Amino acid sequence: MTPVSAATIDGLRRIEGRDKVTGAARYAYEQQIEGVATAVAVTSTIAKGRIHGFDAGETLAHPRVLEVLTYENAPRVAEDADSEPELAVLQTSAVAYHGQVVALVIAETLEAAREGARLLAVEYREQTPDVELSDSHPGLYKPDKVNAGFPTDEGTGDPDRALEKADLVVDAVYSTPNDHNQPMEPHATVATWSDDGHLTLYDSTQGAPMAANSVSKILGVDSGRVRIISHHVGGGFGSKGTPRPNVILAALAAQALGRPVKLALTRQQLFTMVGYRTPTIQRVRLGANADGTLTALVHEAFEQSSTIKEFAEQTTTCSRVMYASPNRRTAHRLVRLDVPTPSWKRAPGEAPGMFALESAIDELAVAAGMDPIALRIANEPDVEPETGRRFSSRNLVACLREGARQFGWDERDPTPGVRREGRFLVGSGVAASTYPARRQPSSATARANDDGTYLVRIGAADIGTGARTALTRIAATALDVDPSRVVVEIGDSALPFAMLAGGSMGTASWGSAVVKACRALVEQGGGEVEVDTKEEVAADADLAKHGFGAQFAQVRVDIDSGETRVDRMLGVFAVGKVIEPRLARSQLIGGMVMGLGMALMEEAILDPRTGATVNHDFAGYHVPVNADVTDVEATWIEEEDAELNPMGSKGIGEIGITGAPAAIANAVFHATGRRVRDLPIRLDRLL
Amino acid sequence: MALHHREAAPVTQVEIDLTINGENHQLVVDTRISLLDLLRERLGLTGAKKGCDHGQCGACTVLLDGRRANACLALAVAHDGSEVTTIEGLATGDQLHPLQEAFIEHDAFQCGYCTPGQICSAAGFIDELDEAVDGPLSDDLIRERMSGNICRCGAYPNIVSAIREVASARSGAAERVGGAA
Ligand code: FES
Ligand code: FES
Numbered sequence: 001m002t003p004v005s006a007a008t009i010d011g012l013r014r015i016e017g018r019d020k021v022t023g024a025a026r027y028a029y030e031q032q033i034e035g036v037a038t039a040v041a042v043t044s045t046i047a048k049g050r051i052h053g054f055d056a057g058e059t060l061a062h063p064r065v066l067e068v069l070t071y072e073n074a075p076r077v078a079e080d081a082d083s084e085p086e087l088a089v090l091q092t093s094a095v096a097y098h099g100q101v102v103a104l105v106i107a108e109t110l111e112a113a114r115e116g117a118r119l120l121a122v123e124y125r126e127q128t129p130d131v132e133l134s135d136s137h138p139g140l141y142k143p144d145k146v147n148a149g150f151p152t153d154e155g156t157g158d159p160d161r162a163l164e165k166a167d168l169v170v171d172a173v174y175s176t177p178n179d180h181n182q183p184m185e186p187h188a189t190v191a192t193w194s195d196d197g198h199l200t201l202y203d204s205t206q207g208a209p210m211a212a213n214s215v216s217k218i219l220g221v222d223s224g225r226v227r228i229i230s231h232h233v234g235g236g237f238g239s240k241g242t243p244r245p246n247v248i249l250a251a252l253a254a255q256a257l258g259r260p261v262k263l264a265l266t267r268q269q270l271f272t273m274v275g276y277r278t279p280t281i282q283r284v285r286l287g288a289n290a291d292g293t294l295t296a297l298v299h300e301a302f303e304q305s306s307t308i309k310e311f312a313e314q315t316t317t318c319s320r321v322m323y324a325s326p327n328r329r330t331a332h333r334l335v336r337l338d339v340p341t342p343s344w345k346r347a348p349g350e351a352p353g354m355f356a357l358e359s360a361i362d363e364l365a366v367a368a369g370m371d372p373i374a375l376r377i378a379n380e381p382d383v384e385p386e387t388g389r390r391f392s393s394r395n396l397v398a399c400l401r402e403g404a405r406q407f408g409w410d411e412r413d414p415t416p417g418v419r420r421e422g423r424f425l426v427g428s429g430v431a432a433s434t435y436p437a438r439r440q441p442s443s444a445t446a447r448a449n450d451d452g453t454y455l456v457r458i459g460a461a462d463i464g465t466g467a468r469t470a471l472t473r474i475a476a477t478a479l480d481v482d483p484s485r486v487v488v489e490i491g492d493s494a495l496p497f498a499m500l501a502g503g504s505m506g507t508a509s510w511g512s513a514v515v516k517a518c519r520a521l522v523e524q525g526g527g528e529v530e531v532d533t534k535e536e537v538a539a540d541a542d543l544a545k546h547g548f549g550a551q552f553a554q555v556r557v558d559i560d561s562g563e564t565r566v567d568r569m570l571g572v573f574a575v576g577k578v579i580e581p582r583l584a585r586s587q588l589i590g591g592m593v594m595g596l597g598m599a600l601m602e603e604a605i606l607d608p609r610t611g612a613t614v615n616h617d618f619a620g621y622h623v624p625v626n627a628d629v630t631d632v633e634a635t636w637i638e639e640e641d642a643e644l645n646p647m648g649s650k651g652i653g654e655i656g657i658t659g660a661p662a663a664i665a666n667a668v669f670h671a672t673g674r675r676v677r678d679l680p681i682r683l684d685r686l687l
Numbered sequence: 688m689a690l691h692h693r694e695a696a697p698v699t700q701v702e703i704d705l706t707i708n709g710e711n712h713q714l715v716v717d718t719r720i721s722l723l724d725l726l727r728e729r730l731g732l733t734g735a736k737k738g739c740d741h742g743q744c745g746a747c748t749v750l751l752d753g754r755r756a757n758a759c760l761a762l763a764v765a766h767d768g769s770e771v772t773t774i775e776g777l778a779t780g781d782q783l784h785p786l787q788e789a790f791i792e793h794d795a796f797q798c799g800y801c802t803p804g805q806i807c808s809a810a811g812f813i814d815e816l817d818e819a820v821d822g823p824l825s826d827d828l829i830r831e832r833m834s835g836n837i838c839r840c841g842a843y844p845n846i847v848s849a850i851r852e853v854a855s856a857r858s859g860a861a862e863r864v865g866g867a868a
Contacts, residue, residue, distance in 0.1 A: 006792070007793045018791065021783065021790050023773065024734075024775075029733075062698075110728055111717045115695070115696065184736070184838070185738070235798040235839050267738065466797070582794050590841035593843065617741055618743035623837060627834040631844075
């Protein structure tokens, strides 16, 4: 197959492309601010206990060190900051996890701040931490809700009885590890207070307006006095969706010193201070008739959160959407451990949930002696299983068929473990992808300039998604002008309030506001308009709205070392109208590549005795590099859906990671005959 | 437990000479400063990125005396008299370097944070190409030699096609690879 090149795909080049390839694009930490001091965060070396004391003598005596902030002397945050315990930094002597911030050293230079941080002595009163998740942990409980407001448990019928009576049963436990976002740009902030009490933050965030609101609440400052500017963001994948400790630390330090302060977290600190994907243990039980029709689907997940904040991932919600079954139960149980607080990582819920579900479906296909694509098609639901709602559009079957055609699936011999090429066993696998298609209210302005150009302003964020470019296209289409005549301003909380780049809702939410503003401007015949989409969003039809896809992987497993290499991946998606094909392909491929990492290498390991993340850098925590990615291609089918938003689009930032790990694990089974149910598929798990 | 006191290291300033993007700089630097921090913290040249500060990600790649190097692992004082080219020095006036053009055309980045390192690394890679040692230019060779530059956005397929285009167009390389890929 000839590789597709983005250069041959029509569409806009990234608006900020030139700035990014010349180094002109300034990210948060890189703002040139007069008189800025540099801070370095010091983190706890115990996982549970209290700080007993500091000795900052050596630190303060070090040349060019300006100040050491700890809970003893840091400015206080607002009382109700308790609702955001991860952001109430330097307020208490209590330590809740290894790697929690305990002090901040501020100096004239980075070298001095780093040395000052090294010289700071911290004494602790340590207690024995509990950092290991298990499905029999006595602290497991049922949270009230799971992330994004989904019900914790739900179901229908009597799945236990159905399992007893089923012709075929799959009952398997899958696990996924503690898995990290690790955007290339570490979280960073530059904070400046003006004399009249206005705070300006250059921050690396997925949503400046929402972040500015939270920061103002934490600091107890009027929201009109906090401005966040974030023109370029070096990736986030969820970890920059809400403010992280760096923002508050920089703001407190700038307040204490009375001068601007900049702070970048280190790569190591990203393993504890900015969220990660909870490890999961998932039991999936499938019951089916001999013809492969599901009679029971049970998906139960066990997860962790920290002791200071509840974050419950919606790991099993995908099983409420994917397949028809008259009897179903999905459930989540959580345990609070002495670990860093987990949060959003690209497709929270769907990414680990679809690994378990789509592996189990593959196991059922083997048990039924059926082709896994045929099995999926046999279990297509007419309506959303959980709610009975109609799908606004659902083209999983079309994706599976088109993917099978492009991948050459029909030539596949299903027998596992029989294809040998030199020292490798070769195999292929398939899995489905899914992710919800939602939108949230946003506002925007549009203005017609005298010179025939247009200015569109919205507090959106481009974290690498191509939002600036996609919104330019959306505005130009709505105005019916060439995109070169449209300037879109984003990345600033001073712009009209907008949804953050999260939940794959960015383009749908912002695009709706941009289209409304541009249409209103055309109707008005010029001038300037400001709109918001609260009414439209509130009036959205109550339908099941999801993107779907099919992913195919071909792998090769070394018979001696157990090393798995992915020779080929193909994703075919049904994601509504694709706005900028060049950029959409890149984003889908990016999700699939991260899924490859989840399948084969990504795993942070906590020392069970100390709670320390032992492999907290890129030498120990492996992410895919160029040589790991041989041939990954993403494409889509045409999908019309008029019930989503004016563009007819579904989000594409997250769906690419869902299903990718299962496609690879299923291919490994096909290659070797070994079913690996625990990610990542390490060498030792195949030997 | 008594508080553990650490020894403070002496702070020394040293004078060095560097040519950065063709411009001579005489600088007095803290001996602890890395080349990367010198560029970013002192000279305002923030094109070279800090992704890990440990030589593990390649975001800080610059050309140091013509060879690609991780600027975070280079102590500035150890390179007195050196020539440094950063991403800011690759274009000629308004004329982008062919790799910069190709990265835009092939959509070889998303967030852009790894991009200056990728481009500097690719420039070094193309200069290193030596038929005798490397064999013909191939996608596998590009992937292998570019694996010191992590792209968390996963733009690798597009990075490879951008570099392939520029590397094969380079005079001489075209015959060698016989129109690779
Ligand atoms: S910052 Fe130098 S290699 Fe990562
Ligand atoms: S473009 Fe984001 S890390 Fe490479």
